[in-house]
Amino acid sequence: MEALPRETIVDVLEDRLRTDILDGRHPAGSYLPPERQLADGYGVTRTTLKHAFGRLVQAGLLETRHGVGTRVRDYARLGGAxxxxxxxxxxxxxxxxxxxxxxxxxxxxxxxxxxxxxxxxxxxxxxxxxxxxxxxxxxxxxxxxxxxxxxxxxxxxxxxxxxxxxxxxxxxxxxxxxxxxxxxxxxxxxxxxxxxxxxxxxxxxxxxxxxxxxxxxxxxxxxxxxxx
Structure with a gap:
């Protein structure tokens, strides 16, 4: 029998961030709070946060610039099918x-x-x-x-x-x-x-x-x- 996949903390955080973005809690074009503040707010480590960020960048919802921060991408204007x-x-x-x-x-x-x-x-x-x-x-x-x-x-x-x-x-x-x-x-x-x-x-x-x-x-x- 094949083991069922288990939801990890990164999965949970990715889903929570995605929901917050799509519901408009983090509007398009806005920068997310600093990583330490955001990690504390969600009750996770910064490493977990970075993994979730990576997935959402790949999905087209976030863009990260070194030394500047992580911004919510305007997916309705720039996203694809x-x-x-x-x-x-x-x-x-x-x-x-x-x-x-x-x-x-x-x-x-x-x-x-x-x-x-x-x-x-x-x-x-x-x-x-x-x-x-x-x-x-x-x-x-x-x-x-x-x-x-x-x-x-x-x-x-x-x-x-x-x-x-x-x-x-x-x-x-x-x-x-x-x-x-x-x-x-x-x-x-x-x-x-x-x-x-x-x-x-x-x-x-x-x-x-x-x-x-x-x-x-x-x-x-x-x-x-x-x-x-």
């Missing part, structure tokens, strides 16, 4: 905004895929769609569904669409277990997605766009109901 998983974990309201982008980008990708997909990619899409129907449980259906969308992005021939697709899925990964509503029945999930694949493999760009938008709206509604 890689921050989304962290933001969704902090506030589930971000999911609504992620889904709005998912709808627009997903429909655009389906239309591009219909115009550009090769015969080999058509065959891959049909195979991946069948895997949705054959999946054993809601979690497996959800993951199989994701692979269809990754294949649609690849079929556009534009690698940026692939990265955007990955980013959007990663964004709601922290709450994925709450979003299984559309995937509880493999046959229904398959049939819901089949119209998108059919339009793409037929090369019908307009129908592919419309089918993808309808699919994304329907699944979004079910998933948001699950979150509520």
């Amino acid at each position: 890689d921050l989304l998983p962290m933001l969704v974990r902090h506030d589930a309201k971000w999911v609504h905004e992620v889904f709005e982008v998912r709808r627009g980008v997903g429909a655009l990708i389906a239309g591009r895929a219909a115009a550009r997909a090769t015969r080999r990619q058509h065959a891959e899409l049909r195979t991946l769609l069948a895997a949705v129907r054959d999946a054993e449980d809601a979690d497996a259906v959800q993951l199989a569904d994701v692979e269809v969308h990754r294949a649609l992005a690849r079929a556009t021939g534009n690698r940026v669409y692939v990265l955007l697709t990955n980013t959007l899925f990663n964004a709601y990964l922290p709450v994925r277990s709450l979003l299984k509503g559309p995937f509880t029945d493999p046959e229904t999930a398959h049939d819901r997605l089949a119209s998108v694949v059919a339009a793409v493999t037929a090369g019908d760009t307009g129908q592919a766009h419309a089918a993808a938008e309808a699919y994304l709206r329907a699944t979004e509604r079910i998933m948001l109901d699950g979150l509520a």
